[in-house]
Amino acid sequence: TASGGCQKIRGVQLHELLESKHNVLFDCDGVIWNGETAVAGAPEVVRALKQRGKRVFFVTNNCTRPRQSYVQKFARLGFADVDEQEIFSSAYCSAAYLRDVATFSGKVFAIGCPGVHAELRDAGISVVEEEEDGPDVNISNCALDPDVRAVLVGYDEKFSFMKLAKACCYLRDSECLFLATDPDPWHPLRGGRITPGSGSLTAALETASSRKATVIGKPSRFMFECIASQFDLDPESSLMVGDRLETDIVFGVNCGLSTVLTLTGVSTFEQAQVYKDSDEPKKKDFVPDYVVESIADFLEALEE
Ligand code: PLP
């Protein structure tokens, strides 16, 4: 195999790679869509893989939507046959972690979009309700919930100093769990703009609390364990396809999967080569086995 080989492939070689795998894990943004636009050919690729008996999973660090809303997005973008059970988001997996892995009872103080709150509620986890603070409420007199035993941080467009301050108070208790949906620093928006990611909000809370969050999303192994606990999944026969070296490719390496970087998203071939040529051994974890221009290349490869 071409482990960490950073090898550009298409055609027959890509055909053989796909033949050798039973499960294909796709990152979403930058791989199968960019924002609200499907990557050209992506719906056909997913369909063709399934037609050939492959199992397809979607592994996204985007915590903003509940799973059901992803099903709708897939349908809207022309993916006719994507099932809720195939979608693993950092919000869904964070809720699964609290429910199944953490020996946890009590309430969660969640900083995050509605997707995070919805997944926590679906998993039967108690969440501190967000209430509007009155005009006289400030960081020294705001109410704290005595039942909070975990703080979860994810992407939150309504992030505020007050939320940071409250989370910081809860984390003074060393028994209080500190989780982050994902470590993403930023995300591309249309027109060359970017938005800060969950990782930037987590960093603020890590500094304020002098603690380190347990990351649930990629590159943490937990998302793969979450899929493997529901589907019989063997790393050897699984392929991870992503666009960000620091999350998707490291995730694949951490989980023992073969990795493919696709160039329709954040990371470039040149960045992958810089990691490959680095003298630091740790940087080798950022190097994909293979590189494709787009997952559309899978289509002609499958038809080879
Ligand atoms: N989180 C947020 C808030 C995003 O907007 C995005 C991408 O648009 C992501 C995470 C990354 O998602 P993915 O892991 O599917 O690339």
Ligand code: CA
């Ligand atoms: Ca991505």
